[in-house]
Structures are given as C-alpha cells and as structure tokens.
Amino acid sequence: MRKLLLIVSAFLLWQCESEEKPSIDGIWRAEVPTLIGPIPFNLEIETSGDLIKVFAINGEEKLELDNAFFKNDSLHITMEVFDAKIVAHVDDKKMTGIYTKKLDNNSNRSGVFSASLGDSYRFIPSSETAEYDVSGKWQVSFTEPEGKVYPAIGVFTQEGNKVNGTFLTSTGDYRFLNGNVVGDSLKLSCFDGTHIFLFKAKINKNRLEGGRFTSSLLYKETWEGVKDENAKLPDPDSLTYIKGGFDKFEFSFKNTKGETISLSDEKYKGKVVLVQILGSWCPNCMDESKFYVKWLKENPEKNVEIIGLAFEKSTDPAFAYPKINKMKKRFGMEYEVLLAGAINKEEANKSLPMLNHVMSYPTTIYLDQKHRVRKIHTGFSGPGTGEYYAQFVEGFERFMELLTVE
Structure with a gap:
C-alpha cells in the first residue's frame, strides 16, 4: 500500500511539474x-x-x-x-x-x-556604430506590383544606429517604425497586430535606392527616396469632396443594436457632427479614434457629436457587429459606430454616393451646426509622424473652435 501511495504521489508531482507554465x-x-x-x-x-x-x-x-x-x-x-x-x-x-x-x-x-x-533589438544591437545618418525628411515614391506609383514622405530620427520614424502617404501613415542603419542599408519594421511592415533600402549619400517594402507575407513593393526637408504631399483637405448635383451629406445605417441612425435624429440637431469613415481592421483608424475619444473627454462643453461609419470585411451582422463592439470597447468609443458597408471601396462609394470617392480609411467629414459640409479630411497623420501629428492637432483644434462658436 505504501509503495502504491509513493507511485501515485510521484505521478501527481510529475503531472504538476509538467503542467507548470x-x-x-x-x-x-x-x-x-x-x-x-x-x-x-x-x-x-x-x-x-x-x-x-x-x-x-x-x-x-x-x-x-x-x-x-x-x-x-x-x-x-x-x-x-x-x-x-x-x-x-x-x-x-x-x-x-x-x-x-x-x-x-x-x-x-x-x-x-x-x-x-531577452533580445530587444530589431536588426542589430544598438551598441554598434553607424556609418550613415538618415535623420530628416525624404521625398519618397512607392511602386505597386502593377506599376502604380504613389508619393510619400519619410520622416526619421536616428541615434547611433537606431532609427525611428514613419512614411506618410495621402491615405495615412505607416505608424511607428523602428529599425537600424546596418552598414550602407536602412532597415525598418513594425508589427501592430495586423500589419507586418518591412522596409529596406541602400543609402547613397542623399538618396535611398533599391528600396523594397512588404506589408504581408507574400506581397512586396519597390521604393526610392531623396533627402528633401521641403518634401510635401497633396493637401488632405482637397482629395475628397461632395460631387456636383448633391447639396448635402446624409446617410441612414444601423448600429450594432439594430437601430437605424441618421443625422436627422434629435440627438444631432443643432450640433457640430464629425462623420468618421473607418473600419475595425484599420490601424490608422485606431490612432484617429484614440485622438477623437481623448478630445471629446477634454472638451465636453463643445457640444460636438461623432458618428463612425464602419466598412467591414463582411456586412453580415454576425461577423461585423462583434468586430465593431470590440473596437469600441478597446478604444473607449462611446459615440455611435454604424455598419455602413463592405471594405471594398467601390461598395463604399455606393453607400456614400455624394462623395467623389472613398479614397482612404480613415476619412472625416466635418459638418457644422446646420449639417453643412465644411471640410473633408482624407487620411490621418498619427502620433508616429511627429511634427505632422502636432500640426494636425493644432489645425483640428483651431477649426473645431471655429465651428462650435458660429
């Protein structure tokens, strides 16, 4: 009997040890x-x-x-x-x-x-020295696999061989990038839960050459850049607009409770309203939502409402509603977020026919107290863009002050 107890005790001890995390x-x-x-x-x-x-x-x-x-x-x-x-x-x-x-x-x-x-470095340990310094602004062009070219601005800061920064495009930014100068190469990467970004390029004095970029496991683009402290992108307030023949912006979509919401609802009458075009899958929308939530909490006296129009991978409520609710909970979004359509931009254009196009997630439509469109801002320059984010915040606060005192 004693021998059996010893065997059982040994087994239980082994089982506990094997299950130890x-x-x-x-x-x-x-x-x-x-x-x-x-x-x-x-x-x-x-x-x-x-x-x-x-x-x-x-x-x-x-x-x-x-x-x-x-x-x-x-x-x-x-x-x-x-x-x-x-x-x-x-x-x-x-x-x-x-x-x-x-x-x-x-x-x-x-x-x-x-x-x-225990390893906190990206490409090489930060203790190694760097031969080149890529700090500053770069005028960049990316080329998609089918040959389409789009502009960007690279903004980088470098300490030793460690580089932080991002790329801004007309539809948003590539968020917080981190990497190193390795020999004569710039290497940057990011993981935000959905995107796995990798950028590589050769440094040739004031040029970045032979650049390669991937945003998923089996996709790649090429890119190049030139140092330019005056690098610019098109004005984000001019890219999306109300088409001729439409005299107002309006919609009617359901929230995750199945309730139909529109601008004519009593809640929005006489108020400035920001309509945020977004998706639960979109990291730039995540950054923008964080900003809006913070601004609303800090400015309760402004009497401003926000409505999110979510374009999701599926319009099936069983799929989309949990995604939207998860996003709202994660970022503290107490304002309405409605299921407006599918992520495909052609479908989004059908849902909002008064717009010339839905070019970017996110996009924000600014409506005054009479719900007239006063501005449409395409994309979002998030906190990873440094001075561009600061400029956005300053311009946003100035414009909101104008709208709310009219």
Whole structure:
C-alpha cells in the first residue's frame, strides 16, 4: 500500500511539474519570414497569475494585443479585431510556431513564427556604430506590383544606429517604425497586430535606392527616396469632396443594436457632427479614434457629436457587429459606430454616393451646426509622424473652435 501511495504521489508531482507554465515575462525579439527577408519585431509579455498581457513594441508605442492564454503546451496570442493570431510552443526562452492572418476573401495566410526572450533589438544591437545618418525628411515614391506609383514622405530620427520614424502617404501613415542603419542599408519594421511592415533600402549619400517594402507575407513593393526637408504631399483637405448635383451629406445605417441612425435624429440637431469613415481592421483608424475619444473627454462643453461609419470585411451582422463592439470597447468609443458597408471601396462609394470617392480609411467629414459640409479630411497623420501629428492637432483644434462658436 505504501509503495502504491509513493507511485501515485510521484505521478501527481510529475503531472504538476509538467503542467507548470514556462516563464515568459519580458521582451521578446520575434521574426516572421517574407518575400524580402525576415521581419523582426518586439513583443513584451507581462503575467500575473493566469492573466497574460502581450504588447507590440514599436519605437515609442506599446500597443496591447487583444488576448493571450496557454492551451496545452502553446501560447496563443490573438488579435481578434484584426483576425490574426500567433500560436507558439514555449521552451527554454524560445518560442516557435505559426503566425496566421485571415484575408479579405476569408482565406488564411500563415508563416513561421519564432522568438527569443531577452533580445530587444530589431536588426542589430544598438551598441554598434553607424556609418550613415538618415535623420530628416525624404521625398519618397512607392511602386505597386502593377506599376502604380504613389508619393510619400519619410520622416526619421536616428541615434547611433537606431532609427525611428514613419512614411506618410495621402491615405495615412505607416505608424511607428523602428529599425537600424546596418552598414550602407536602412532597415525598418513594425508589427501592430495586423500589419507586418518591412522596409529596406541602400543609402547613397542623399538618396535611398533599391528600396523594397512588404506589408504581408507574400506581397512586396519597390521604393526610392531623396533627402528633401521641403518634401510635401497633396493637401488632405482637397482629395475628397461632395460631387456636383448633391447639396448635402446624409446617410441612414444601423448600429450594432439594430437601430437605424441618421443625422436627422434629435440627438444631432443643432450640433457640430464629425462623420468618421473607418473600419475595425484599420490601424490608422485606431490612432484617429484614440485622438477623437481623448478630445471629446477634454472638451465636453463643445457640444460636438461623432458618428463612425464602419466598412467591414463582411456586412453580415454576425461577423461585423462583434468586430465593431470590440473596437469600441478597446478604444473607449462611446459615440455611435454604424455598419455602413463592405471594405471594398467601390461598395463604399455606393453607400456614400455624394462623395467623389472613398479614397482612404480613415476619412472625416466635418459638418457644422446646420449639417453643412465644411471640410473633408482624407487620411490621418498619427502620433508616429511627429511634427505632422502636432500640426494636425493644432489645425483640428483651431477649426473645431471655429465651428462650435458660429
């Protein structure tokens, strides 16, 4: 009998030890392979009992991902709003597994995921010296696979070999990029839960040449740039406008409770209204929503309302409503967000026929107290753009002051 008890006790002890969760707290350096090389990015993991929090670290940004938990011997990190996840086996300060992202056509794209605990660098340790300095502004052009060219501005700051910055385009920015000058090359990357951005280019004095860019596992573009402190993009207030033949902006869509909402509702009468065209899948919209939520809290006396028009990967309420509600909860969006249509811009144009086009997610339509369109701002220059974000904030506050005192 005693021998049996000893065997049972040993088995229970082994079972407890085998189910003990590995230590995962700290900074991880992760990689996912792409057509132009592995994308490095950093994750920070914090645990408290069974609670696991995972953050994507990009320069100054610390972005909390939706959910994390252990199942069997693997860590599951889910980005539910973005239909992406990481599932990885953890063993001796290493993780190996799969990164999966659901595409717009409901198919999945997956790549090998690996990570090591304790490494906080991107491409090379920041202690190494750099031969070149890319700080400043760059006039950039990107070329898509089919040959379409679009302009951008690169804005970078460099300390040693470490580079932070982003690219601005007419439809938004590439958020917080972080990387290094490695020899005669500039390398930048970002992971925000849905996008895995990788930029590479050769540095040739005041030029960036032979650039390559990927935003997913199997997509790439080329790019080049020239140093130009006067680099400019088209005016974001001139790109989207009300077409001839339409004398006002109006809509009628349902919220996630199934209630039909329109500008004629009593709640919006006599008020300045911002109509935010967005999607729960859109990181630039995430940055803009954070800004709007903060501004509303700081300016309750302004009597301003915001209405979000969400364009989602599916218009099926069973799919779209949970995404919208998750987004609202995550960013504290207490204003209405309506399901307006599908993400496809042609479909979006049908939902809002008075606009010349829906060029960008996000786009904001500014309506005065009589609900006349006073301005339409295409895209959003988020906090990763530095001085451009500061300029946006200043201009926004000045224009809102004008609208609310008329």
